[in-house]
Amino acid sequence: MDLRLTDEQRAVRETFAALFRKESTPQRVRIAESTGMDRALWQSYAQVEALGIGIPSDRGGADGGLLELALIAQEAGRRLAPIPIAETAAAARLLGRLGEKELLAPVLTGSNIVSLATGSRPVGDQLLVDGAIADAVLAFDGESVRYVTRPDGQPTIPRRNLGGLPLARWDVATGRSLAEGEPARGEFARALDEVRVLRAAALIGLAEEAVQIGSEYAKVRMAFGQPIGMYQAVAHPFADILGALDGAQLLVQKACWALDSEQDDGPALATMAFVFAAETAYQASQHSLHVHGGYGFTEEYDIQLYYRRAKAWTVAFADPRRELLVLADRRFGPALPGGR
């Protein structure tokens, strides 16, 4: 047992913290809301070889694990980085596990963006989370994992949405099969669990920064003759949120360890990490916005960027309460027929 990050992992975290601090400023985040992505940031991200970190070296990557990716996602979340991280990282690892070296090569340089269709409906019926910017998505149709390339003429401007996400639909029926049957099902499920963990990590980063913004404001904003942070109704919710964030981080770390070392409980832990991080991120951003009073409601203040994404980044994958039923299946076994 060892609950510490290695020196290398700390270095990864510092590197990406610095990158996003510099290149994912609130101003650039605002500009990217209409395009769904900051292309210059994506280039910087590719240049530091971020895209190969979670890929085995025999597939052209750097042999990192899910934990390294989670550390990056958390730092990206902290600065609301407008680049696709969770679904693309899970898709790249899925291509790696399926042995698709040729498809993977342009992904690792950043020239080809391959994301996931995480919904359960046919790919053409889904609002794709990276639809406006992806060149291809991996989808599971119940039988096969399919590589679906963007058809010509599909929108590259995102649908206007709450979280500035690059949402778009593709008018497409299907793509070519990369894997069939049980292996396809298992590997795609694994990719979805990795999305759960990486979305959780990003939401934790988002929430940590929301707490920073909210608590700093509470120190300087005066009301009735004292800083509002002195009122317990303002201060105390932050304490519960900090505890929950520590817990969410531990869940993410344990889920990374469990998935990468093939523990039986890995999928259940991934589900817990997602739900717990999602709920905590909402609470963190909601309370931090609220303590700003009316100012938090204005576009000028950054906290509204966090509040909107806390929900957008969550439901882009799933309804947290529905995920609790997934967790119940994983921990307690499925409900027996006739039970529901």
Place this chain on the structure above:
Amino acid sequence: MDFTEPANWSRIRNDAEAFIAEHVTREVIENERRTGDGVDRTLTRKLGARGWVAPTWPVEEGGAGLDHFEASVLLDTLRKGGVPTIGPGTTMLPANAIKATGSEELKARILPGVAAGSTLICLGYTEPAGGSDVFACATRAERDGDEWIVNGQKIFTTFAHVADYCFLLTRSQVGSAGTRGLTMLLVPLDSPGIEIRAVHTMGYERTNVVFYNDVRVADTNRIGEAHQGFSVMRAALEAEQNIAPSARTRSIAADALEFARTQPRSDGDPLINDDIVRERLARMAMEAEVADLLGLRVAFLDADGEKPGPVSALFGPESYVRASAAAIDIAGMSGLLDWTDPEAPVDGSMDAHYRSAVATTIYGGSSEVLRSLIVENRLGLPRSRPRR
């Protein structure tokens, strides 16, 4: 990072379970439920013989030489198995304070008995008017030659009626206030002038009010410097917040799951097949995992000398209260039956947890005090309690 459980944890768990199978009879369990004593003296001596009262102390000092993690595995298993752990567990807080700041004579006189399970020490902090504000202490200690004369009243002195000593917070300087002018005394509970009255709780636990009327305590029973009791107390309080017993959220989650697997809904279908039940059981499992991980991290960071603030001591009890309330909702009427009813499912666990959970957000630092400490230490928010 590696969350693999070290191999010796399962050995420790097995040892503890073997102990439980041999010594913790149904009679022991029912006796504790009936009396709420928080301790079984015979059983505590048997724990002491194995070094399990002071498990983190070296073997030559009567301990078992375990690290923090191993000790918490041991204590959790013992508690789960029905060993009354409040008495021996509480004893260790003052015992560690004595170990850190007591005189050599006091250590030699008291600590071997503690480790052996024959000496029990209760906590005399809280007063009727004090509550969470422990440093409002008004119990007086007046120096008289080689002795102190103690007058005052303490409340919530759990297991005082079976303990040997009370680790007593007193105000020793007239006119002092707050954290200044305090002295810690180890008061033998058989001293003349002490009166102990039972206070029964809804949680099958007994606690006490203790009156001190001209009680004479030898100065050799002072812990730390005279009038500097705050530093002794602070160390003991921090130990309590940072090494809180692991959360019982896991325990109610497991019992509620067993209830749902074995008990039918009104239409006869098992509760576990109902999505409304499943969602809440999943939430309990999730919060239990978080509570355990936060507790594990406390032990881990403690070994590293880091302090994340009492977030574990806040989340554990708060999640336990939430889970105990949800478990009752799920269980319905048969969950209301207490353990004395032969038909009570899961040995009346839903009733018992609901009764006892709520107190855990109070003792060892109320949630509100912990929240203030957390936001002050980690976010630098201004202090909200008035300074004295």
